Amino acid sequence: MKGAIFDVDGTLLDSMGAWWVACRNFFGRYGLDFSDEAGAALKELRLEESLPMLINEYNLDITPRDAVAEIKAAVDTAYETSIPLKPYAKEYLMHLKQHGTRIAIATSGYKELCQAAFKRLGVFGLIDEYAFSFEVNKGKDHPDIYFLAAERIGVEPGQCTVYEDIVAGIRSAKAAGFTACAIYDPSNEGDTDVLKQYADHYITGWKDML
DSSP: OOEEEEOOBTTTBOOHHHHHHHHHHHHHTTTOOOOHHHHHHHHHSOHHHHHHHHHHHHTOSSOHHHHHHHHHHHHHHHHHHTOOBOTTHHHHHHHHHHTTOEEEEEESSOHHHHHHHHHHHTOGGGOOEEEEHHHHTOOTTSTHHHHHHHHHHTOOGGGEEEEESSHHHHHHHHHTTOEEEEEOOGGGGGGHHHHHHHOSEEESSGGGGO
16 A cells, blocks of 8 residues: 545544534524434535535524534634544554555545644644545545546555545545545444445554555
């Protein structure tokens, strides 16, 4: 393996809980329950893609742009102060770096949030490149973001492993010729069997890789 491409939320960072709380508070303000189905939609898509659908479904009196800003603002402090790395994530990144593996991030999240967390947690210097979904204008059900990440670290897809916690990402990466490694997160527990079906490898945590 010459290249490693990592998702962020639910993969390197234990951050899904912060998003769940922010979304529940947002919808609760309108007297709505934030369902598991709505949560699944937000997990698989960027906020800019999923919130317009939910706003339309619930007929909310707010623009998608304002809704994104409100939810994003609610998690800002958590990324800057409290969201942790998943156990042994730093050790695994250091292991890869020591062995000359090029490391990229491929995320549907936000540059300023993940980089703030990485700087605080001491792993920012271990990341070589970043690729973001907004740059390819497609979700992770398409492999474009992984191709972009591989291109930026100068490694062919067949020599890269993609580490993901969502089914859409695992399926598209695998179909595009990457090695796909799925990682457990409480938010994907219901998808365990499907992740195992499509991934080349399934791990319960980063200690498994050490």
